Amino acid sequence: MAQKPSIPKGTRDFSPEEMAKRNYIFDTIREVYKLYGFNQIETPAMESLSTLMGKYGEEGDKLLFKILNSGDVLADFTDQELLEKNSLRFAAKACEKGLRYDLTVPFARYVVMHRNELTFPFRRYQIQPVWRADRPQKGRYREFFQCDADIVGSDSLLNEVELIQIIDEVFRRFGIRISIKLNNRKILSGIAEIIGEKDRITDITVAIDKLDKIGLDKVNEELASKGLTQTAIDQLQPIILLKGDNQSKLQTLKTLLANSEIGLKGVSELEYIINKLDQSTLSSELELDLTLARGLNYYTGAIIEVKALDVQIGSITGGGRYDNLTGIFGLDGVSGVGISFGADRIFDVLNQLDLYPKESIKGTQVLFVNFGQKEEEYILPLAMQMRRSGISTEVYPEAAKMQKQMKYADANRIPYVLIAGEDEIKEEKLTLKNMISGEQKKLTIEETIELLLNR
């Protein structure tokens, strides 16, 4: 029975061209991760719901895809339980498994489960899809890919330095100009501390962020409307107006935060990282940005965010340090720091700037035209020889009309076509046609291979 097929909303098929582009992105990231000694792991798509629930806040719990238990699920329920129609409580009993929501919680679970096999510091990377029952919209999907690298079991700030070097190297390879923004949760805590408004970190950073758009007066108005005292707002002025290069910002912060132990700790962490990176030759600009407040509920030290300079789009990579990653699973005292490349947004940026290297998206190199049985016998061993030389080769599978075969080569962007008719067979040669220039040459198989390998 015929049905019009479709796929679930928020999910995508990837065509050959999209796959080639995506593989280029994943391969580039993977290669750089490997150069820095990160090891790949993979975890199952399904995790026990007990592993996932409560790790992403109440909102996150709702966005988990839950898998109905197999077998006669309803048999386990009393009439009473069903008639309550409490969908949440029902799901808690009818579903033991859910789809992974990110790569961080499964990684924490992995570290705890395998702690006896691991040597710390453990450097792992992981590139896998995650699923969220979010409302789909432009650029936001229910199935999307994360590319994470984390180091656990080391407090050294050298890890932050290397992760930023990785970010720099990856985008240098992509040819995407970026700004790497840096902040430190401890500095934000210090600021809140000295103005006596510990719970207002988010309000403060949101307001500061608007300075360029709405001006100082409006920022101060907003802070007042959030309930900050005039004294607190006055104390905040030098922070809101913080300007200059990273070094001068650091000096100003040292003075401003002189009375906050945690604040000064944050400044000295940032200073270490920035100084180490100044020594190395980064391609990207690095900017101390106090408005950076992502992941405030879990980051405890460095906060990292990457903006593309030539495309209007949100953050394309982010990360930071989180203490006690594995505490939720009963293993305390394991600090972690990590980054995550946003593959889907990077895909969009590379598309907009048209930065894919031609090599990365090349498919079949050459198509043998098929004239029938006799010619097939001549070309099949030659096709084999070309493949053994590493050339991606197709033989058109039937003796269709020449025009149809050419159309096939065109549609699949195959750059060369090989023709072997009576003449070529007699001379033990092939006619190579360049599908772009239209140019034709009669060549031996060895000459053909040489030409295709060196083009």
Added chain:
Amino acid sequence: MAQKPSIPKGTRDFSPEEMAKRNYIFDTIREVYKLYGFNQIETPAMESLSTLMGKYGEEGDKLLFKILNSGDVLADFTDQELLEKNSLRFAAKACEKGLRYDLTVPFARYVVMHRNELTFPFRRYQIQPVWRADRPQKGRYREFFQCDADIVGSDSLLNEVELIQIIDEVFRRFGIRISIKLNNRKILSGIAEIIGEKDRITDITVAIDKLDKIGLDKVNEELASKGLTQTAIDQLQPIILLKGDNQSKLQTLKTLLANSEIGLKGVSELEYIINKLDQSTLSSELELDLTLARGLNYYTGAIIEVKALDVQIGSITGGGRYDNLTGIFGLDGVSGVGISFGADRIFDVLNQLDLYPKESIKGTQVLFVNFGQKEEEYILPLAMQMRRSGISTEVYPEAAKMQKQMKYADANRIPYVLIAGEDEIKEEKLTLKNMISGEQKKLTIEETIELLLNR
């Protein structure tokens, strides 16, 4: 709150070493697929249940992982519907999506959905996990990986020839000795036809398969017990006793099936494939095997199966031709032929025979020992230089005890360690220690890079 974490039964975490081995398998298969002009696609993990249900038989429907709809699921149900406690009917309404069960049905769905963008014949490959709520047991998982290649929209037998060449090439690269077994559904139909037992194909092939184990008399007894007439059994004798090389088997079959049009069609198809492959230089043996009856309910032409010669394990690759793949989704007349490598079993075979090339599982090449701030300043730019040369390099992130750092290198099987103390820094050199031989050398950074790249 601490909880002992675990993963759902039948699923697996993959460690760095396992990932390296698995990547070697996937990369090898991918490379050969690409050499033959196959294009990669990916489809979402979740499909609409309407796409999946009814495609794998009643048993298959039960093995689908179903995803509970988001939101207040039970609100859509009447008390009556719930109190029925009909779990199947419940799931049909409470779950719109399921996890993909194989790659073939999603591919058929893909071809129908994208038919206007595709040029036929369409050659695609796809390497992704699939999920089945099967009872987990040794070697059988609830999440496992399939590596499929299919050509749709071409009846040419050249496709079968190329798929078998691909199988041969992949296992040649792995170094696994195999036997490729070939059959044709039309021959089985022909046999059933000439003995007047059209519905007994399975019984017949199962019985023939036991010849070596139980002998001719027992085979005939079994056939009789299945209800075959004595005449039918008599007619089957030359088929049961079919022996010799492929060519002589083909000649015998031509005589035996002289009165069956479909049978002769099958023989001539097989003959074409075998003759074309005899011309090429296969590394593996190719055997016409009438007992091969996999996928009888969907294969319509060639049936292919691969057995490892040096390890006792089931089929490690299989495939065949199926007419009208996309008919279930309303697009008729599209024939397909494909193969699927069993990655998990190949993993086991490579492990048992210890065939992984060393290169394929190498991780970090060299670790810089960390003595503290001053030494860090010396080694960080050198580490960068090594990475730019393509050498996977780690810097131990803190100035831990030498013994701890060496233990780390050992545990992670890092073959070289670089030491830079006061002397080395003064001489602008590095001490390179081979972790296996224990040998040490003082070298410049250029000499170190040269040595590591060429080892």
